[in-house]
Each structure stands twice: as structure tokens, then as C-alpha cells.
Amino acid sequence: MEYLIVRFEGEDRAVVIDWRRQGRTDQVLEVERGTHEISLEGPPFNFEPLLQTVVLMNTTPLSPMEVTFAKK
Amino acid sequence: MRKNSFRLFLGILSAFLLAAGCAHYPLNQPLSPAEPQKDYVYETFSQPAETDETFVVLTLSGGGTRAAALAYGVLEQMRRTGLPGTDRTLLDEVDVISTVSGGSFTGAYYALFGDRLFTDFKKDFLERNIQGELLWDVANPVNWIRLASPWFNRIDLAAELYDRTVFNSKTFQDLSSRGRRPFLIINATNLQHGARFEFTGDQFRYLGSDILSYPVARAVAASSAFPFLLSPLSLINYPGDRKLAAEDRLALKDYWINRRRYQAANSNALYVDAANHPYVHLMDGGLADNIGLRAIFDLYLRKDIRTRINDGKIKRLLVIVVNAKAESPGDLDRSESPPSLMTVAYKTCTIAMDSYSFETVEGFRNLIEERIRMQEVNHACQTILDRHASDGFRIPQLAGGSMKLGIVDISFDGLPDPQEKAYFNGLPTSFSLTADQIQKLIDVGGRLLADNPDFREFMKDAF
Numbered sequence: 001m002e003y004l005i006v007r008f009e010g011e012d013r014a015v016v017i018d019w020r021r022q023g024r025t026d027q028v029l030e031v032e033r034g035t036h037e038i039s040l041e042g043p044p045f046n047f048e049p050l051l052q053t054v055v056l057m058n059t060t061p062l063s064p065m066e067v068t069f070a071k072k
Numbered sequence: 073m074r075k076n077s078f079r080l081f082l083g084i085l086s087a088f089l090l091a092a093g094c095a096h097y098p099l100n101q102p103l104s105p106a107e108p109q110k111d112y113v114y115e116t117f118s119q120p121a122e123t124d125e126t127f128v129v130l131t132l133s134g135g136g137t138r139a140a141a142l143a144y145g146v147l148e149q150m151r152r153t154g155l156p157g158t159d160r161t162l163l164d165e166v167d168v169i170s171t172v173s174g175g176s177f178t179g180a181y182y183a184l185f186g187d188r189l190f191t192d193f194k195k196d197f198l199e200r201n202i203q204g205e206l207l208w209d210v211a212n213p214v215n216w217i218r219l220a221s222p223w224f225n226r227i228d229l230a231a232e233l234y235d236r237t238v239f240n241s242k243t244f245q246d247l248s249s250r251g252r253r254p255f256l257i258i259n260a261t262n263l264q265h266g267a268r269f270e271f272t273g274d275q276f277r278y279l280g281s282d283i284l285s286y287p288v289a290r291a292v293a294a295s296s297a298f299p300f301l302l303s304p305l306s307l308i309n310y311p312g313d314r315k316l317a318a319e320d321r322l323a324l325k326d327y328w329i330n331r332r333r334y335q336a337a338n339s340n341a342l343y344v345d346a347a348n349h350p351y352v353h354l355m356d357g358g359l360a361d362n363i364g365l366r367a368i369f370d371l372y373l374r375k376d377i378r379t380r381i382n383d384g385k386i387k388r389l390l391v392i393v394v395n396a397k398a399e400s401p402g403d404l405d406r407s408e409s410p411p412s413l414m415t416v417a418y419k420t421c422t423i424a425m426d427s428y429s430f431e432t433v434e435g436f437r438n439l440i441e442e443r444i445r446m447q448e449v450n451h452a453c454q455t456i457l458d459r460h461a462s463d464g465f466r467i468p469q470l471a472g473g474s475m476k477l478g479i480v481d482i483s484f485d486g487l488p489d490p491q492e493k494a495y496f497n498g499l500p501t502s503f504s505l506t507a508d509q510i511q512k513l514i515d516v517g518g519r520l521l522a523d524n525p526d527f528r529e530f531m532k533d534a535f
Contacts, residue, residue, distance in 0.1 A: 001373075001442065005468055015382075018319040018374075023382035023471040028450075030382065030443070030471065032373045034326040034333050037318065053322075057329060061446045061470055062453060 001030045002056035003064035006038060009071055014041035028064050033057050038067050048072045095221035097228045098290065100281045102310045111273035112244045112283045114168070114376045117255045125387040126535075127377065128165045130254070131364035132175025133429070134296070134357065135396035136501040139174030141198050141510045142396045145517020146482060147182060148190060150392075152518070156535050168371065170257040170364035172357035174501075175394065176295040177238065180288050183256035184242050197238050198510050202503035205237075206230055225303035227293055235289035244271070244291075245284040257367045259357035260294040263304055264349065267339035268360040269294075270367055274317075278343035279352065280310035294354040298501075299421075304353040311346045319374060336370060363395050363429045365436055372439060381472040388476045388534050391440075392527075393433055394517070395483040397426050398497045433481050440477045447474050478530035482520045492516075 006015045008025045015023050016039040023029045025040070038052045047069040059065050130150075132143040150163040171179035177197050182189045209215055209229045218224045235241055247256060258271040269275060271291040276283035294305040316324075316337070323330070323337035342349050360366070368391060371377040380386050404411050411419070447470060454467050487493040496516060499509060521527055 001439075001446075017382075018322060020319070020379055021383075022379050023384070026468060027382075027471040028468050030378070030446075032330065032333055032378075034330040035322045037322060055329065061450055062467065064468070 003059040005064045007068045095218035095224035113273040129391045132171045133363040133395045134173030136174045139396035141513035142517040143178040145514035149518035149521045166254045169254045170367040172364045173296040176292045227303045231290045231293035239289040258291040260354040261359040263353045280312045295357045307352040309346045392480045480527045
């Protein structure tokens with residue numbers, strides 16, 4: 001498995017991975033190795049970018065890939 | 073007179089050909105875009121709130137009546153296993169049952185009829201000579217006419233028998249209407265590319281087909297369509313403007329990164345190309361995975377189990393694999409002359425299947441151990457930080473926290489007594505066993521679960 005942490009300026013929000021709601025921001029999420037589309041649950045869609053494509057590999061729970069969304 | 077006889081002969085022949093031409097297997101129906109309906113997918117199956125934190129998966133292998141009876145024994149033992157401090161049993165906690173071939177009869181019967189399994193299943197299935205009844209059906213002259221049709225085969229006769237005598241004409245709509253878990257996944261094998269084919273709403277959507285109207289008996293027949301003895305079961309892959317699901321579209325980019333993920337998506341991509349693949353021919357699920365655990369790999373890696381773990385909804389995850397493989401001890405290596413053609417053919421079929429099953433269980437065990445190790449690493453790091461750093465830094469928590477996870481592998485290999493092991497390994501793969509053999513299988517299934525060290529360890533402080 002690979003590890004991902006999604007940040008949204010310290011705000012708690014549900015995370016959407018591959019169009020499926022999974023876990024919340026600021027938690028280390030276990031995700032299968034490979035290409036994934038990451039977003040946040042809305043409304044409100046007050047974040048940007050709306051969608052980020054990442055390739056998850058070679059991560060650990062202590063060094064997860066960080067994906068950050070900014071408020072707009 | 074001769075002229076009349078000839079006319080009579082022609083008349084009979086025409087009627088025969090007409091009747092044969094009319095015989096057709098029941099078609100899977102197209103999805104109706106005008107009437108969106110509740111689908112047969114895991115999310116639509118609810119579980120009482122008090123049982124939600126414990127996720128129990130049961131996989132039931134192939135192996136004819138031997139597998140069906142062993143599975144029955146395990147279910148019965150789970151029903152006897154009470155959960156401390158509650159009035160529930162371990163069987164009440166089962167969320168998913170994934171089945172193959174012989175195990176599909178037990179799994180589907182329980183998913184459809186619940187506790188009726190323990191009163192009626194023996195007489196409805198286990199104690200019957202199913203293969204004898206099938207032979208009678210084949211010997212019936214009326215069926216000769218039907219079997220002469222290119223669109224009606226032995227598997228369709230088998231499905232009719234199961235539908236009539238075991239599953240009471242129930243469809244996936246009936247399973248869906250129960251609305252409560254366990255969610256049943258019946259597995260077959262797509263002969264075209266050898267991939268696992270599961271009878272679920274997700275899979276049927278790729279065919280542009282409605283699973284709810286499909287008979288459960290036909291799914292079980294496909295799952296247990298043993299090569300050569302039974303013919304493949306066919307489905308229509310309806311044409312239409314269908315698109316790959318987002319996760320499959322992304323997975324197709326992962327050939328060099330994650331071959332397993334790519335492979336699963338690639339199988340689905342074939343169904344989307346209905347113009348070039350207008351039909352699907354299915355055989356015994358054991359050809360792709362004889363223990364039904366590959367479906368659980370998918371749920372754990374990327375589907376519903378993964379979602380629930382990341383959402384923190386699972387506190388305990390227990391996977392019980394009931395594997396009825398029989399390893400005839402044989403004496404090949406006692407003879408100087410090489411084994412017969414039949415023995416070689418049998419070994420050719422079973423060696424690869426058993427090795428793959430073994431690796432599947434160990435692969436899943438590795439996945440679970442990896443999760444446990446990561447939980448421990450996180451905890452150990454936080455402990456060291458707390459001891460040596462003074463700023464109170466908290467390591468981000470692994471979603472789902474510290475879950476209790478376990479995999480329990482039930483097979484005759486786990487029997488300590490060599491004589492008893494040899495007895496069960498010597499039972500044939502057929503749909504006809506004696507009452508004594510069936511009872512012994514039921515008893516040993518319960519005992520194998522109750523005495524399994526991994527099971528005892530999991531249950532010790534899980535609740």
C-alpha cells in the first residue's frame with residue numbers, strides 16, 4: 001500500500017479519491033500504488049485546484065505523499 | 073404407405089428441428105436507462121449499527137459437495153460462536169461472502185434464505201445426488217431436442233435443476249430486497265481472457281445488463297461449470313455508449329507501476345468494447361481463483377473495505393477462507409513407471425490451481441501483516457517522540473487507527489491426525505456424497521474453525 005495525506009489549510013474535510021469518498025484531511029490514508037485523482041468533498045467547492053492527479057509510489061506512513069488544496 | 077411413412081418422418085423431423093431451434097438459454101436483460109433502480113452493490117446492503125465496527129468476510133471454495141458441506145460446517149460453528157457481552161453470534165457479523173463452485177451453493181443459499189440453511193439445506197442440496205439428477209435430465213428425450221439447439225446446453229439444464237430444486241426461482245432482486253448483509257459475490261471465470269467474473273451490479277453494468285432480474289441459480293451454475301462435464305454459460309454484452317469507471321480509467325495508466333491494478337481494469341475495458349466482445353462465456357470460478365479470495369483483494373485494495381477503513385468505520389477485520397481442496401496423497405513416487413494419462417490430466421488441472429490458492433492466501437496474509445506493522449511503527453515512533461521530544465508533536469494518524477486484523481485459513485491441511493487428513497483428502501470432487509461423508513465434513517468444518525490458532529488468537533481479545 002501507499003500513503004497519502006491531504007491538507008486543506010488545517011480545515012477538516014472529507015477526501016475524495018478516484019471519485020469515491022475516503023477518509024478526511026490531515027489523516028494518513030492508505031491507498032493502492034498507482035495513478036489517482038484527489039479532490040475534496042463539496043459543496044462548498046471553495047478549494048483549488050478542484051482535482052489533482054498524483055502517482056502514488058514509494059511512500060511510507062511516516063513520509064506520505066502530501067497533496068494540498070488552497071482556499072479560494 | 074411408404075409415402076405416408078416418409079411424410080410422417082419428415083413431420084417428426086420438422087417438429088424436432090423446430091423445437092430444437094426454439095430452445096434458448098434465458099437471456100440476461102439489458103439495463104433500462106428509463107428506470108434507474110436500486111442496484112446489487114455492496115453499498116446498498118445495510119448492517120445493524122451495533123455490528124458495523126466488525127467486518128467479517130467469508131470465502132467459500134470450490135470442490136463440489138465436499139466444499140458445500142465443509143462450508144456448511146464452518147457457518148454452523150460461526151452460528152454457535154457467541155460474541156462476549158452481546159446476544160449476537162459471529163455469523164451475524166458476516167458482511168461479505170465470496171463463493172466459488174461448490175461453495176456457491178452454500179453461500180447463495182445462506183444469503184437468500186438466512187437461517188433456513190440450517191434446517192433445509194441438507195435435504196435441498198447436500199444429501200441429494202445432484203449429478204445423478206443431472207444425468208436423468210440429460211437422458212430425458214424431451215431434453216435431447218432442446219440440447220440439439222446451438223443455444224441451449226448442458227449448463228442450462230443444470231441451471232434449471234438448481235433453480236427448480238434449490239433456489240426456488242430466486243433472482244438477484246430477491247437478494248437485494250433482503251437489504252441486509254451478507255453481500256454475496258458469486259465468482260465465475262471469463263473463458264475469453266481467463267479473468268474472474270463476479271455476479272455483482274458493478275460487473276453487470278459493464279455488460280449494460282440488469283443483474284436484478286437474473287436468476288441466482290444461473291450464477292451458481294456458471295460458478296460451478298466444471299470444464300468438460302458442463303458447458304460454458306453465456307451472457308450478452310449489450311452494445312451501448314458505456315464508459316470505464318474513473319478508477320479503471322486511471323488504472324489503465326499503471327501498467328509499469330501496478331500490474332495487478334492495471335490487469336483488473338484491462339478486463340473491464342474489454343466489456344466496454346461490446347462491438348468486439350458481444351458475448352461472455354463463463355465457466356467454473358475455480359479456473360480464475362478457486363477460493364474466492366481475489367474478490368476480497370479487490371475490496372481491500374481499492375473498493376468498499378478500503379473506503380470503510382479510511383473512513384475509520386472498521387475496528388476489526390476478520391477474513392475466513394474455507395478451502396476444501398483435497399490432496400490425494402497418491403503413490404506416484406512409489407512406482408518406476410510414469411503415471412497414467414488420466415492421472416497426469418488430473419494433476420495438470422489441480423496442481424496449478426492449488427499453488428495459486430496457496431499464494432493467494434499468503435499474499436492476503438502479507439497485506440494484513442503490512443497494515444499491522446504500519447500501525448505498530450506509527451505507535452512506536454510516537455512513543456519515542458513523546459519520550460525524547462518536548463514540543464508535543466503528534467505524528468499524523470493512520471486513518472482507521474489501530475484495527476484488529478486476522479486471516480483464518482481453513483483446510484484439511486490443518487488436521488493434526490494423518491489418518492483423518494488422508495480420509496478427507498480422499499473424498500472426491502463430485503455432487504454426490506454419502507450421508508456419512510457429509511456429516512463428517514460438517515463436523516470437521518466446525519472443528520477446523522474452532523481449533524484454528526489464528527481464529528483463537530483473533531477472538532481472544534477482539535470483542
